[in-house]
Amino acid sequence: MKFPKNKRKYCKNCNTHTPHKVSIYKKGKETQSAQGNRRYARKKRGYGSQPKPIQHNQAKVNKKTTPTYKCSKCGRITIGTALRLKKFELMNK
Ligand SMILES: [Zn+2]
Numbered sequence: 001m002k003f004p005k006n007k008r009k010y011c012k013n014c015n016t017h018t019p020h021k022v023s024i025y026k027k028g029k030e031t032q033s034a035q036g037n038r039r040y041a042r043k044k045r046g047y048g049s050q051p052k053p054i055q056h057n058q059a060k061v062n063k064k065t066t067p068t069y070k071c072s073k074c075g076r077i078t079i080g081t082a083l084r085l086k087k088f089e090l091m092n093k
Contacts, residue, residue, distance in 0.1 A: 002089045003067060011071045011078075018073045022090060025066035025079060062086055 009020045030037065043051045064082040071077075 001083070001085050001087065002091050005090050005092050007069065009069055009078075011074065011076060013074045013076045014071060018071050020069040020071055020078075023068050023070070024088060024090075025068045060084070 003022055005022055007020050007022055008017050010016070011018045011020070040051075043049065062084045065085050065088045066082040067080040067088075069078045069080060
């Protein structure tokens with residue numbers, strides 16, 4: 001799917017329509033010392049201790065891509081609706 005690089009969109013902070021820059025949302029780096037990770041690492045220790053089966057066969061073919069919109073005036077980032085797409089293409093109008 002083709003997406004515009006720049007889009008005129010409503011900004012909550014500015015309270016008007018302003019030009020927004022479109023980009024793809026990317027997951028941040030996971031913190032290894034987070035409580036969930038520490039608990040999981042503790043559970044995984046020892047012989048035969050994979051607590052849950054690892055899923056290998058995925059039902060869905062495509063992963064969700066989320067567009068993010070950054071306001072050019074105030075810099076506020078809003079996250080758009082996630083879509084299941086084969087190809088996400090940003091292009092100039
Ligand atoms: Zn704004």
